[in-house]
Amino acid sequence: MxxxxxxxxxxxxxxxxxxxxxxxxxxxxxxxxxxxxxxxxxxxxxxxxxxxxxxxxxxFPPSQVYQKALFEAGIPAASFAVDDIQQDYKRMKALGVDFKSEPQSIGPVTIVVLNDTCGNLIQLAQKSEHF
Missing domain, CATH: 3.10.180.10 (2,3-Dihydroxybiphenyl 1,2-Dioxygenase, domain 1)
Structure with missing residues (x-):
């Protein structure tokens, strides 16, 4: 599967x-x-x-309630893997993307959260070389 x-x-x-x-x-x-x-x-x-x-x-009206609740709670709707989070952060920041913070190391991953302009927070994540 x-x-x-x-x-x-x-x-x-x-x-x-x-x-x-x-x-x-x-x-x-x-x-x-x-x-x-x-x-x-x-x-x-x-x-x-x-x-x-x-x-x-x-x-579907319940999806609107769910999306809004996730956004207001600061919970990403999805997470996408990236190879170089610093490079992607800089590139997207230059395009005007609204990030909630700078990239942060959280144990074996570095993450950053952005606003997709369509009602969602999206997380980008880069695994460390040792994970």
């Missing part, structure tokens, strides 16, 4: 697609119009046949 899809709820799919591709660096995998919304996924350019991230519209 393996993970095929995972989702992050977004308040605007097209705004999310722009942020997740142009800022985070993912590539669009699937875009199927479904009336008002789309079946919209992105993937890592390093693993184009890997796990897809669904940019899920918040059409």
């Amino acid at each position: 393996k993970i095929n899809l995972t989702s992050v709820m977004v308040d605007d799919q097209m705004k999310a697609l722009k942020f997740y591709t142009e800022v985070l660096g993912f590539i669009k995998k699937t875009d199927v119009p479904l009336g008002k919304f789309h079946w919209l996924t992105v993937v890592s350019p390093e693993l184009p046949e890997g796990v897809e991230l669904v940019l899920e519209p918040m059409a």
